[in-house]
Amino acid sequence: MEPHASDAHTGGGPLSRGAFLRLSAFAAGGLALANPLASIAQPGRRTELDGFVRLSRIVTGVEHLPGGLAPRYLDALNDAGLPITPAHLVRVAGFSTDGAPSSLAELEHWAAAHHKGTQRTLDAVAAAWWSGMVPIAGGGQRVITYQDALVWKALPYAEPPSICLGATTAWSEPGRKLS
């Protein structure tokens, strides 16, 4: 499956008017992030997970995330010793409501305006989904999945190592071209 182009504004180019307005709203509403531990209303687990999935789609660039893994990633990342937990980020960035950034550019602009650990959490969420692994606080990594790691989408002409590719000549021909 191809990566989904959900981040229309990943570079430093001009933002659309709509994006600018949304960012302005986040900037106003997100002042509480100056203190990441500021009190934010606690959403329910379902809402939190939905928000985490929305956040994950943006940072991974993949719209259709493998089913059932979001709770495991969220819980593992929340325990990973990040300066701002993904659960907290979901709440303060508005992913548990309707007011969240809708593109990577918006999200990164928003993150840049707030706590310096925010970008690290965004990176960690992408790294986790892409690699299938989450850091363990204190050292080491936890494997959440192998075959469903999203990085394999960047190798569409191959299979994850240990998975059969095909006939004994399968590696002799060019792979599928980048579309």
Place this chain on the structure above:
Amino acid sequence: MSTEITTEVIVVGAGIAGALVATELARAGIKVVILEAGKTVDRAEAVRRFQESAIRVPESAYPNLPWAPRPTVLHPNAYYVQEGPENFGSTYERLVGGSTWHWLGTALRLVPNDFNMRTAYGVGEDWPITYGDIEPWYGRAEQEIGVSGEDDPALGAPRSTPYPMPAIPQSYLGKKFADAAKLIDLHVSSTPQARNSVNHDGRPPCCGNGSCIPICPIGAKYDASVHVAKALKHGARLVAPAVVNEVDVRPGWVTVRFLRPDGSGGVAHGRMLVLAAHGIETPKLMLMSKGKAHPSGLGNEHDLVGRFLMDHPTQLSWALANEPVYPYRGPLSTAGIEMLRDGTTRRFRGAFRIEIGNDGWSWPAGDATVQAQGAAAAGHLGARGLAKLRTGFERHLRLASLVEPLPDRENRVTLSDKHDALGLPRPSISYRTHPYATAGMTEARRIHELLFEAIGATEIRHADSPFGAGHIMGTTRMGADARTSVVDADLRIHGHDRAFVVSTAVFPTVGTANPTLTLAALALRAARTIARSL
């Protein structure tokens, strides 16, 4: 509870050497007991363990057994006691099937001059056997383990028998390198490999799982569990786990003592002993075995056991192709440049062979999952980040040259005063890269550069220091003179008619070929000698 065993031949080690010897002897109706420190491997469990490993290295499919520890790429010093000046990084397995579980499967022969380096080039040593002596055994070994290949003069090793299977098809990127190599008068050869290209010996052809190191999920790549099973079928007995801690060789019999994981003991009595525990455990056991007939250690009357430790120092280089070449699929290597393995330059620098990797930048940069983590950490997120990964992956090139070292008396294995969980000494390693090999690495780097330029690559990078190849050799060297070698041309320990070493440890020099096929040939040859000696 103590175990007592009586047999004709005791084989220590169930890797490829021990398994082939045991199979040959059992086929001849000889009673054989194999003692192995490790456990049998469940292939499906090993695949699962590999997939669930956070860092996928050669050992990641297998457990580190508390009673039979081994070095790992990630933690070589957890078992080795490194005395310097360099760390020795090559590893091995202690399992039924041995290190062939995680080997690449490359099945090259040595070239004729590899056996007479002193005579031909004035360096190193001559083997007490010639290429002509071992050539028929190479053919037998290729049949036994199943080698796919094509006769190519550039391999430099004349053959009297055909390969049992057609060559494994070269990868697309290997063919790209072949085209580029012609521009600089080099020739890319299909690599002979112990990997089925067709159904063979009850095992399927390779389907490109791409995890040859550390585990072939379908058994298309040969591993020595094949011959352990054959040995057992012909009546051999396997005792595992059994960690041999002492051997005592007398004129009329041999006694072998071993420990179980719970610390209980056992003893085996036999008429003949075969030590086949690879290049570290074999000399370690010989040094630990200070019996009445060998008070300084078995075969160590001249302080040679454990000396002349060798590996193939490896020059690693990687680059970015100017168009997609589609790595990260198929066997990890299917082609190489073999025409640089001999020549008069061996008078002053090591020869080398160039392995063309199909595994992208997995060796220098970690596998795709690790590289994805790096991309995210660098802030390359979203669909554009994933696309950037892809356009990188499909252009990744990797070359590795295995360089010939010279034997160095000061490179050695001794017994540390630090002990493992069973109270046995850990191996203490002294190791340095000789200038002869360093000069070979410099030349290899130059050729890598030319190859990358010929293929139009950019972002060319070279490792600054040698990697280990996982080829542990030389520590019980073969020779005609008991004062300068540990075993004779038949692999019999000098002065001990009943004890043999069958291991890459017996190589007095190592050439540039991955050593396993030569070991298999020597094992088959030694089995005949042992059978005739009973």
